[in-house]
Amino acid sequence: MSRRSGILEFAVLGLLRESPMHGYELRKRLNTSLGVFRAFSYGTLYPCLKTLVANGWLIEEPGNAPEDALAASLAGRRAKIVYRLTAAGKEHFEELLSHTGPETWEDESFAARFAFFGQTERDVRMRVLEGRRSRLEERLEKMRASLARTRERLDDYTLELQRHGMESVEREVRWLNELIESERAGRDRRRSGPSDETEK
Amino acid sequence: MSRRSGILEFAVLGLLRESPMHGYELRKRLNTSLGVFRAFSYGTLYPCLKTLVANGWLIEEPGNAPEDALAASLAGRRAKIVYRLTAAGKEHFEELLSHTGPETWEDESFAARFAFFGQTERDVRMRVLEGRRSRLEERLEKMRASLARTRERLDDYTLELQRHGMESVEREVRWLNELIESERAGRDRRRSGPSDETEK
DNA sequence: AATTTCATGTAATTCGTTACATGATTCC
DNA sequence: GGAATCATGTAACGAATTACATGAAATT
Structure with a gap:
C-alpha cells in the first residue's frame, strides 16, 4: 500500500546508492548535481x-559525529539522521533500474x-533511449497533424509558439x-576517461 | 474564496473570448490549437x-440545437452546455492579460x-518577454555555478544531461x-498579413 | 445492431506545496 | 550576541488525475 512518488523515490534510492546522506x-x-530535476x-x-x-529500503543512522546520538538520547533532542x-x-533500486516500460519515456x-x-x-x-525517441516522434506527429488542421485559423503568435515547440522536440530527437x-x-560513457584514441 | 488553477482559468477565459464553446x-x-499546452x-x-x-464570468447556454434544451427540460435529461x-x-480576463508579475515568467x-x-x-x-528572458538567465546562472562546483564528481551521462539542459535554455533565450x-x-504580429515590403 | 466519438459529470486518490514550528551550528 | 545556514518535521491545503458512471449522436 501507500504509493509514493515514482520519481522522487527513484532518485533518492539512486543517490543513496552512491553514498549515505541526510535529508537536507x-x-x-x-536540485543541483542531478541538475535538470525539479526541486522537491x-x-x-x-x-x-x-x-x-x-x-x-533505507535505515536511519546517527550523524557521523557520535556526540549527536549521545546528546540526543540524553536530552531527548533531535540529531542529524x-x-x-x-x-x-x-x-529494489536494481529492479527499478531495469524497468523499460512506457512510464520511463515521460519527460x-x-x-x-x-x-x-x-x-x-x-x-x-538502449531501450529507454529508443522508447523516449518514439514517444517524441508520436508527439511530433500529433503536433504536425493538428497544425495542418488549424494553421489558417491561428494568429502569428500562436503559430510561432507551435513552431518553436516543434523545433524543440525535433532537437531532442x-x-x-x-x-x-x-x-x-x-x-560506454560509464567510465570516465575517454578511450584515448576515439577522441581527437 | 476558492482559488482555481491560474493557467486553466486563464486559458478557458481566453478561448471563450474568441467564441462560445462547450466543455468537450x-x-x-x-490540447491542439493552443498546442504546446498540457492536456487537462x-x-x-x-x-x-x-x-x-x-x-x-461565464454563463451556461443551451446547445445550438433548440431541441436540446426542450427535450432536456421535458425529460429531465442533460443537454449540451x-x-x-x-x-x-x-x-476579468482583460485584467489577467495586463498582469506582468513574476508568475508570468514560469514555464x-x-x-x-x-x-x-x-x-x-x-x-x-514586452514586459512578459523580458521577464521570461531574465528568469531564464537566472536559471542559466545557477546551472553554470552548480556545474562548476560539481563537474569533476559527475559521470559522463549526468554531464551530458546537464549540457543538453543548458543548451535548451540558451536556445530559448x-x-x-x-x-x-x-x-x-x-x-506587430497581431495582424495577419505581412506588411508587404519588409518580407522578401 | 454495434462501435466509436461526442458529451457531462463525481468521488477517491495522488502528488506535491506552503506555512508553520523547532532547534542546532557556523560565521561575523 | 545576532544572523545566516543547516537540519528536521507536521498540518492544511491545492491542483490535477484516474476511475467510475451515464448517456446521446454519428458512423459502419
Whole structure:
C-alpha cells in the first residue's frame, strides 16, 4: 500500500546508492548535481524518506559525529539522521533500474532515468533511449497533424509558439539519435576517461 | 474564496473570448490549437467551468440545437452546455492579460500568456518577454555555478544531461531575443498579413 | 445492431506545496 | 550576541488525475 512518488523515490534510492546522506543534503543534490530535476520541498522529501524506511529500503543512522546520538538520547533532542540504503533497498533500486516500460519515456521520468545511466545496463539504456525517441516522434506527429488542421485559423503568435515547440522536440530527437548512435558504436560513457584514441 | 488553477482559468477565459464553446470542444482546443499546452482532464475542466460560472464570468447556454434544451427540460435529461463569456468575465480576463508579475515568467504560465499575445497590448508583451528572458538567465546562472562546483564528481551521462539542459535554455533565450528584437522593431504580429515590403 | 466519438459529470486518490514550528551550528 | 545556514518535521491545503458512471449522436 501507500504509493509514493515514482520519481522522487527513484532518485533518492539512486543517490543513496552512491553514498549515505541526510535529508537536507539529499535535497540539494536533487536540485543541483542531478541538475535538470525539479526541486522537491522538505514537506515532500521527509515523509518520503519515512515511507522508504518503513519499506525496509533505507535505515536511519546517527550523524557521523557520535556526540549527536549521545546528546540526543540524553536530552531527548533531535540529531542529524543519515540514511543508508539496505540490501533490500539496493535490490529494489536494481529492479527499478531495469524497468523499460512506457512510464520511463515521460519527460521527468526520462530525465531521472538518464541521470542514473551510469548505473544502468547497456541494453536497458538502449531501450529507454529508443522508447523516449518514439514517444517524441508520436508527439511530433500529433503536433504536425493538428497544425495542418488549424494553421489558417491561428494568429502569428500562436503559430510561432507551435513552431518553436516543434523545433524543440525535433532537437531532442536529434540529440537522442546521437546518443543512440554512440551507444551502438559501443562507447560506454560509464567510465570516465575517454578511450584515448576515439577522441581527437 | 476558492482559488482555481491560474493557467486553466486563464486559458478557458481566453478561448471563450474568441467564441462560445462547450466543455468537450474547449478541452480539445486546450490540447491542439493552443498546442504546446498540457492536456487537462475532464475531472479538472468541468469543475473549473462550474466555479467560473459561480463567479459570474461565464454563463451556461443551451446547445445550438433548440431541441436540446426542450427535450432536456421535458425529460429531465442533460443537454449540451455552451459556455459564453459575460461582460464581467471579459473584464476579468482583460485584467489577467495586463498582469506582468513574476508568475508570468514560469514555464507553463508563460506559454499560456504567449498563446494569447494576439489579444495582448504591446507594452505588456514586452514586459512578459523580458521577464521570461531574465528568469531564464537566472536559471542559466545557477546551472553554470552548480556545474562548476560539481563537474569533476559527475559521470559522463549526468554531464551530458546537464549540457543538453543548458543548451535548451540558451536556445530559448536566443528565441526570446529575436522576439524582443522583432517587437522593438515595431512588427506587430497581431495582424495577419505581412506588411508587404519588409518580407522578401 | 454495434462501435466509436461526442458529451457531462463525481468521488477517491495522488502528488506535491506552503506555512508553520523547532532547534542546532557556523560565521561575523 | 545576532544572523545566516543547516537540519528536521507536521498540518492544511491545492491542483490535477484516474476511475467510475451515464448517456446521446454519428458512423459502419
